[in-house]
Structure formats: C-alpha cells, structure tokens
Amino acid sequence: MRVALGVLLLIGVLTGLPGCGKSEEDVNREKIRQFVEQGKDGRALALARLSGLETDRDIAPLLEKAQAEETKRLKAAESKLAAARMRTAEAERQQVEKRREDQKSAKEQADKDGREAERRISAKHDKIENSTLYRPKHINNIAKNEIYLFFAEQGGRVSPLMISFMYSGDGWIFAQEITLVGGGERFDYRASRTEVKRDNDGGEVWEWLEVPVSAALMNKLEIIAKDPGATLRMSGKYRHDYVLRKSDRDAIVDMIKFYRYKLG
Structure with a gap:
C-alpha cells in the first residue's frame, strides 16, 4: 500500500515539473509560434516542414501569416536584386559607350596628327616596283650622323617600320653596338657582322645599319x-x-604618327 502511494506521489511531482508532459509536436508548435512572433518566418516554415506540422490546425493561421510574410520578403529581395542588376547593366553599357567614344575620339585625333605629319614626310615612288618609300624630308641623300625612321608601301600594304642609324667621319669605328638613351628610356642593340654596312669616298667613311x-x-x-x-x-x-638634333627628334615623332595613320 505504501509503495503504490509513493509511485502516485512521484508521478504527481513529475507531471507538475515545467515542460513535463509536453510532446515533441507541442514543443515544435511553441517554437514555431516564437519564430513567427520574432519575424523569423522562414525558420518557422522550415521547422513546420521538418516536423510535419505544415497542415496542423492549431498553427495553420500562423503558418499562413508566415508564408505571406516570407513571400513578401522574397519578392522584395528579388525586386531589389533585379534593380541592382539593371543598375549594373546600365553602368556597364555607359562604360562601353564611353570607351567607344574615347576610341573614336582617339582615332580621329590620331588621323588628324598623321595627316599633319605627312606634310613633313618625303614620299619617293618607284614606278617599276609600284612602291613608295616614306622618310623624313630633312634627311640628306648622303647621310651624316643621322637617325631616322622609314617604311614602304606597296599595293596598299604597309611594310614594318624601320629605324636607320648612321655614322660618318674621317675614320672607321667598326660599329657593332647601338645604344640610344633619353627621357629615362634606353635601347640597346648588338648587330651581327653582316648587318652593319660600310662605305667610303674622298676620305670620308660611313657606317650604318637598319x-x-x-x-x-x-x-x-x-x-x-x-x-x-x-x-x-x-x-x-x-x-x-x-646628340640628336631637334629635327631628328621631331622627325621620329612625325614618322610614328604617320605610320600609325597609314596602318589605319
């Protein structure tokens, strides 16, 4: 009799403890209610799916509210994302358009510079070969310590741009190396034996390479x-x-501008 009474008392104590007597479904329902109250509609809907309470009558109104809020949130997020994408696309379009305008302006300026430089460039046409040799007008027929650029055009095709280095004096230097410096830049070139050409006349010698x-x-x-x-x-x-003369330096700039212009 005493044992039975003790068991009844123990059951009474346990059922009176907080949380005791609640099923797992009850606990999940309570969590779902809390999530909805806190505005965590996504978590509420996820818990309802995981716990199989999506059709539970007790929390159906809460789930409907959560679903409506979540749908509203997703639509707002999608709308915000779409607007951001539109802004990005418009910014990219404007950048592309600006690049096109800049390239167009640069091309127009380059063409203008090329046509202006052409006035200071000699064009020697060879009828037999149907070709034209372009080089600066100030270059002498018999060069004397000169540096200049030149190129040819034949049948509408432009040759590679070349640079000529020329030494002249009363004694050979047997040149094999070229060094050109200026503006913090430096160009070095070591020629092969066959690249350097030599000639002499009347006590004067010439050495040059291209x-x-x-x-x-x-x-x-x-x-x-x-x-x-x-x-x-x-x-x-x-x-x-x-030391390059101003005419040498100006001619280098002119020939580069004209060459780019001829290349199109």
Missing part, C-alpha cells in the same frame, strides 16, 4: 624623342656619340 621597330621600341622612341639631350652611341673598336 633595325625593325617593334611596338615596344616605338613607345620608347616617342619618349626618347621628347628629351633634348637624347643621345645615340655607336660603338665597336671605337665609339662615337651623337
């Missing part, structure tokens, strides 16, 4: 040509330094 001008060298030459102290050194057994 080198292709790459895009990188073209950029360097534009900088070098701006320096009044730009200097060419041709060296071998002996050496000779030559």
Whole structure:
C-alpha cells in the first residue's frame, strides 16, 4: 500500500515539473509560434516542414501569416536584386559607350596628327616596283650622323617600320653596338657582322645599319624623342656619340604618327 502511494506521489511531482508532459509536436508548435512572433518566418516554415506540422490546425493561421510574410520578403529581395542588376547593366553599357567614344575620339585625333605629319614626310615612288618609300624630308641623300625612321608601301600594304642609324667621319669605328638613351628610356642593340654596312669616298667613311621597330621600341622612341639631350652611341673598336638634333627628334615623332595613320 505504501509503495503504490509513493509511485502516485512521484508521478504527481513529475507531471507538475515545467515542460513535463509536453510532446515533441507541442514543443515544435511553441517554437514555431516564437519564430513567427520574432519575424523569423522562414525558420518557422522550415521547422513546420521538418516536423510535419505544415497542415496542423492549431498553427495553420500562423503558418499562413508566415508564408505571406516570407513571400513578401522574397519578392522584395528579388525586386531589389533585379534593380541592382539593371543598375549594373546600365553602368556597364555607359562604360562601353564611353570607351567607344574615347576610341573614336582617339582615332580621329590620331588621323588628324598623321595627316599633319605627312606634310613633313618625303614620299619617293618607284614606278617599276609600284612602291613608295616614306622618310623624313630633312634627311640628306648622303647621310651624316643621322637617325631616322622609314617604311614602304606597296599595293596598299604597309611594310614594318624601320629605324636607320648612321655614322660618318674621317675614320672607321667598326660599329657593332647601338645604344640610344633619353627621357629615362634606353635601347640597346648588338648587330651581327653582316648587318652593319660600310662605305667610303674622298676620305670620308660611313657606317650604318637598319633595325625593325617593334611596338615596344616605338613607345620608347616617342619618349626618347621628347628629351633634348637624347643621345645615340655607336660603338665597336671605337665609339662615337651623337646628340640628336631637334629635327631628328621631331622627325621620329612625325614618322610614328604617320605610320600609325597609314596602318589605319
């Protein structure tokens, strides 16, 4: 009799404890209510799905409210994302348009500069070969310590741009190396034995070579040509330094502008 009474008392105590007697569904319902009250509608709907309470009558109104709020939130987020994408697309469109305008303006300016430079460039046409040789007008037929650019055009095709280095004096230097400096830039070139040409007449000697001008060298030459102290050194057994004249430097700039213009 005493044992039975003790068991009844223990059951009474346990059922009186907080949380005791609640099923898992009751606990989940309470959590769902709390989530909805806190505005955590997504979590409330997720818990309802996981716990199988999506159709539970006791919390159906809460779930309907949560669903409506979540749908509203998602639509707002989608609308915000769409607006952001539209702004990004418009910004990109404007950037592309600006680049096109800048490229168009740069091309128009380059063409203008090329046509202006053409006035100071000599065009020697060869009827037999149907070709035209372009070089600066100030270059002498018999060169004397000169540096200049030149190129040819044949049948509408433009040849690579070349640069000529020329030494003349009363004694050979047997040039093999070229160094051109100016504006913080430097160009070095070591020629092969066959590249350097030599001639003499009446006690005067000439040594010269011609080198292709790459895009990188073209950029360097534009900088070098701006320096009044730009200097060419041709060296071998002996050496000779030559400070570029203003006409040399101006001609380099003109030939580069005209060459780019002819390339289109």
